[in-house]
Amino acid sequence: MxxxxxxxxxxxxxxxxxxxxxxGDAEQVPEESHALFLERFDELLKLLPQDPLESQYLGQDLICQVIQRYPQIAHLVPRDLLWFFAGDCLHFMPDEELALYQQLEEHRFEAEQNGEPFDWHQEKQLLSKPGHGSTH
Structure with missing residues (x-):
C-alpha cells in the first residue's frame, strides 16, 4: 500500500x-462543528494514501486547525505530523526542533541514496541526546 x-x-x-x-465524547467541544471537523479529518485519512502530494494542503490545514480549535490537546499533536505536513504547521515548532528535524531528513535522504536502512525513531533519539546536535 x-x-x-x-x-x-x-x-x-x-x-x-x-x-x-x-x-467529543467528553463533550468538551461543540458537537456539530466537531462532527464536521472529524468528517474532514476522515477525508484526509482516505485521500493521503491515494495522493500524498495533493493531500498536503488539507493535512496542513487540519493539523493547524487542531492546534487552534482544540488548544487543550495541542500538546498531544505528534511533532512528526507538524514536520510531515510542513507549511504553516512549522510555525508551531521552535527553531531548535526545526533544526533537529532538518538533520533527520538529511540523514534519511543520505541513507536512501546509499540504499541503507533508516530507523527514524532511533535516529531521532540519537540526535535528541544532549551534546549530539542539540543543546539543552
Missing part, C-alpha cells in the same frame, strides 16, 4: 483522530 514513512504518519493521524473522538 503506502511506503513505511507514509504508513507511519497515517498511524499518527489515526492516533490523533482517537484523541479528537475522545474529546
Amino acid at each position: 503506502a511506503n513505511p514513512n507514509l504508513e507511519y504518519h497515517l498511524q499518527l493521524l489515526q492516533h490523533l483522530r482517537t484523541i479528537l473522538v475522545a474529546l
